Amino acid sequence: MMKWVIRGLLAVGVIAVLGTVSSYLFVDRELNRMYGAFVEVAEPELEAETAETYALANVNVLAPEADRFIPDQSVIVEDGLIRTVGAGDVPEGIRAVDGQGMYLVPGFTDSHVHLWESANDLLLYVANGVTQVREMNGQPNNLAWKREIEEGRIGPEIFVVAPQFATFVGFEGVMVGWTQRKTIVRNRKEIEKAVADFKAAGYDALKSSSFLSRENYDQLSEVAAEAGMPLVGHIPVATDLDAVWRGSASEIAHIEELVKQLDKEFGGYGPDEAEAFLEFVRERSDDVAQNLVREGIMVTSTLDLVDSFHRQKSQLKEELQAVELAYENPGIAEGTVITSRGMGWLPEVNIYRWPEGMDARRQARSLVYWKAYAEAQHILLDAMLAHGVDILAGTDANVPVMVPGFSLHDELEAMNAAGMSPAEVLASATMKPATLMDSNTGEISAGRKAHLVLLRDNPLEDISATREIEMVMLGTRVFDRADLDAMLQSVADANAASRKVALAAE
Numbered sequence: 001m002m003k004w005v006i007r008g009l010l011a012v013g014v015i016a017v018l019g020t021v022s023s024y025l026f027v028d029r030e031l032n033r034m035y036g037a038f039v040e041v042a043e044p045e046l047e048a049e050t051a052e053t054y055a056l057a058n059v060n061v062l063a064p065e066a067d068r069f070i071p072d073q074s075v076i077v078e079d080g081l082i083r084t085v086g087a088g089d090v091p092e093g094i095r096a097v098d099g100q101g102m103y104l105v106p107g108f109t110d111s112h113v114h115l116w117e118s119a120n121d122l123l124l125y126v127a128n129g130v131t132q133v134r135e136m137n138g139q140p141n142n143l144a145w146k147r148e149i150e151e152g153r154i155g156p157e158i159f160v161v162a163p164q165f166a167t168f169v170g171f172e173g174v175m176v177g178w179t180q181r182k183t184i185v186r187n188r189k190e191i192e193k194a195v196a197d198f199k200a201a202g203y204d205a206l207k208s209s210s211f212l213s214r215e216n217y218d219q220l221s222e223v224a225a226e227a228g229m230p231l232v233g234h235i236p237v238a239t240d241l242d243a244v245w246r247g248s249a250s251e252i253a254h255i256e257e258l259v260k261q262l263d264k265e266f267g268g269y270g271p272d273e274a275e276a277f278l279e280f281v282r283e284r285s286d287d288v289a290q291n292l293v294r295e296g297i298m299v300t301s302t303l304d305l306v307d308s309f310h311r312q313k314s315q316l317k318e319e320l321q322a323v324e325l326a327y328e329n330p331g332i333a334e335g336t337v338i339t340s341r342g343m344g345w346l347p348e349v350n351i352y353r354w355p356e357g358m359d360a361r362r363q364a365r366s367l368v369y370w371k372a373y374a375e376a377q378h379i380l381l382d383a384m385l386a387h388g389v390d391i392l393a394g395t396d397a398n399v400p401v402m403v404p405g406f407s408l409h410d411e412l413e414a415m416n417a418a419g420m421s422p423a424e425v426l427a428s429a430t431m432k433p434a435t436l437m438d439s440n441t442g443e444i445s446a447g448r449k450a451h452l453v454l455l456r457d458n459p460l461e462d463i464s465a466t467r468e469i470e471m472v473m474l475g476t477r478v479f480d481r482a483d484l485d486a487m488l489q490s491v492a493d494a495n496a497a498s499r500k501v502a503l504a505a506e
């Protein structure tokens with residue numbers, strides 16, 4: 001009798017274990033799909049050869065201040081670095097590209113991206129002239145790509161921020177850490193261990209998420225400073241702006257973070273208080289900007305994303321048609337239903353969509369709310385510009401509907417439309433991020449890395465000229481227009497072969 005009871009219990013146990021393991025494997029596979037891991041890897045055929053020495057001749061070169069072009073310059077590149085910039089002919093024997101009538105600018109940086117497991121994004125960045133990205137929730141595979149790129153793989157230079165820190169306990173912590181790939185901590189000891197591990201692994205910075213406790217935020221701020229690692233990212237909901245001013249953060253990952261804090265100070269606005277909230281933001285914005293300047297904290301823009309929230313709710317079809325959806329990793333666009341905090345872009349899974357069955361009156365009120373939310377970030381941007389806060393151009397690429405590479409050009413246009421001059425916009429995507437990332441890029445001068453983009457039109461006259469790319473230089477390699485097109489085509493083909501949901505006809 002006893003024997004059968006034991007056997008029965010064993011059988012139940014085995015089934016439970018098998019059930020747990022197989023559901024774990026199923027969910028893990030779905031997560032990897034959502035993060036873009038299962039899309040074919042694009043392998044473009046390129047003509048580009050490596051060149052130890054080459055030159056760009058007779059070209060307009062963006063001045064280090066990013067506010068004017070210096071005409072008729074020759075730029076000589078040697079071993080991946082800019083050797084000389086100046087008037088005069090290129091010495092004989094050096095292969096020269098004629099840049100007559102064209103505009104040479106430093107390669108662009110997108111200061112807020114999420115690569116996840118979407119390797120083809122690396123090609124999308126290069127093809128869009130984005131020669132550097134800041135990965136804002138880095139994973140071990142992103143660190144591996146960074147090293148492969150240093151050794152010759154085609155891709156932008158990657159500044160990898162470690163997985164963002166969040167405070168959670170127990171089972172919830174395990175689930176958030178696993179499904180959202182965050183660093184879960186509860187106390188100073190755990191923070192110290194994680195920071196030491198990230199530093200040893202080669203991450204470039206640490207990130208606070210919205211979900212750090214007050215206490216853990218202050219602790220992370222101290223531990224980061226002690227470890228000599230930059231602290232960047234969100235302002236936790238549980239803390240306040242004073243904690244940021246007295247802490248060690250060197251960057252805030254969205255202007256939106258400041259909107260959220262002011263909303264909290266205001267007491268939480270609703271559609272009926274939208275105007276009063278905006279008035280409050282106007283009153284508070286100078287003080288916020290002055291504190292940012294005093295503490296030397298840079299702010300990443302992500303303007304276009306936050307402006308798009310209300311449009312993604314009310315006119316998603318048009319929004320999806322307005323972006324280069326064919327290039328977006330289909331795993332990410334299609335998302336998954338297994339986690340509520342997914343990545344999805346398409347109508348059934350879009351993370352910003354209204355709940356099913358919301359009536360017209362409530363939709364109208366929701367629009368009032370989200371339009372005010374977008375407006376608040378513009379008020380803050382105005383104050384930041386007036387006080388001289390350093391702004392970084394960033395998109396939150398791979399969050400809907402920010403297509404890697406392409407979205408940076410949308411962001412630059414949004415920044416220009418929001419009142420930044422083309423020179424300020426260019427600086428926000430070149431020399432400002434180069435300073436934050438200490439990357440020896442961001443301006444065209446002797447000794448800097450040759451991360452360069454040759455444009456057909458003058459972006460100081462019309463910022464949309466950043467899209468008119470003739471050539472991209474990544475150190476010892478020169479990619480002409482045919483190569484850049486081949487990269488884009490290879491990604492579009494890989495996506496088409498990997499899609500589960502067909503794209504809506506144009």
Ligand SMILES: [Zn+2]
Pocket residue numbers: 112113114136396
């Ligand atoms: Zn982000």
